[in-house]
Amino acid sequence: MRRSTKAHRLALAATSALVAVFMLAGPTLACAGLIGPNGAVNLLRTTTFAGYHDGVEHYVTAFKFAGGGGKFGSIVPLPGIPSDVVRGGDWTLQRLVRETRKQLLFEADLRAAPAASGAEVLLQTRIDALDITILRGGGADVGKWATDHGFRLPPDSPEVLDFYAQRSPIFMAASFDADAAKARGQSIGDGTPVHFTIPTENPWVPLRILGLGKTPGATVEADVFLLTDHRPALLPRPGLVPGLQLAHSDAASDSLLADLRSDKGMGWVPSSAWLTQIAIDADADRLTFDLAVDASGKDTPSMVAAGFVSPRPPAPATPPADLSRIGLALVVFAIGAAFVLGLMATRPAGARPA
């Protein structure tokens, strides 16, 4: 069963789905039952690759045209402000899948057998039928911006957006216009690859966002591809937490590196690198962390980047109690307590409790 799931994932073409996709509201729809019987918001699978070299993360993801009309949107947390956002190469993602599929098929033979108004728009660009906006702001800022621009966010989005904003206030909002894609002649399954160049000290991969909008009991299936100068140290370590498996970890082949380097915008690919693939097959409600990556060779992936430690305490849900009121109450309580003790101390000798 598990093998068939993996095979299915590969057949779906790759899968590093780091993007949670929400439907963009046309008319606002309220009350339950308008999206699905369980209220779930559908997620669109995308393919993503994170490469890290010379202090720069290269983040390549593809938005696939799934047919139909209307608009789809997505919000992705980013580790830093992109210095460039361009159309990605044509075969990078497919080539990575082919590289790791080969390995997987071999294994299969042996076995016989997933702002408020305060949001600042840093960058806007259009790539094919995709409108991309890079935002800076807190979780509420980005969430408000998204709702103001027609994104219909699921109920867990306020907490998840805060979770990311505490560590990096940079988000990418993408709006995919299926009608425009159709008008451009895109066929179902055609993807629009987008390449983000993000200077950052260390890359991290958002995993928790994959569970956004999923109902309890739903699973997240994805594959994350990493290309780093050295063998990366990861937190959490795949295999030690449920739902995260190390599917591939080896020196990248010369042919893979040559093929990647020859794709558009991929000239940064070094002459030697380490290729890692993490397969995710986890319960959505247990995927409450991200993947911290230490690509420096120091073997110290960040607890904060993994989401295990908050860089600052969360904002209080309710306003703090009136301190003056509490102070007054404590004074009255102390006087009362003294009065009670006084009464007890003056109890007549030989008196017995009733």
Place this chain on the structure above:
Amino acid sequence: MKRRFALSSVAALLAAIMVWAVGGAVLGTSGSEPLQVEITIHYSHYEPAAFRVPAGRPVAIVLRNTDPIDHEWIVGDAALHARHRTGTEPYHASRPTEVTIPALSTITTVVTFASPGSLQYICHLPGHEAYGMVGTVTITP
């Protein structure tokens, strides 16, 4: 006997003072003051998720939405909630027991609960009830 009465009275007074200091959900409980309940919506949950009010008195419900998404506060019996689960009403503003609270805003509605019992308040936007946006109001005689 007199001493025990005095001890009990002081203990009750102290307990009341501590409750007042921490702050209850229901404010202004004296007969002459209008009742007021403050409900904060944070991370798609009601806080508090339960409160008590007396029957037959107008209660001002202050709904403070700290989330960047819209929410609803719909209070009623099981039949009403069953209707809303499959309803298509996009916005609630005409009834005091059915309120839409836009993102990052505060709405006050005044409700008089006629008879004692227990009612649920739920947000019926897609996925919100399943995520835990459910609370209970207990109406006392």
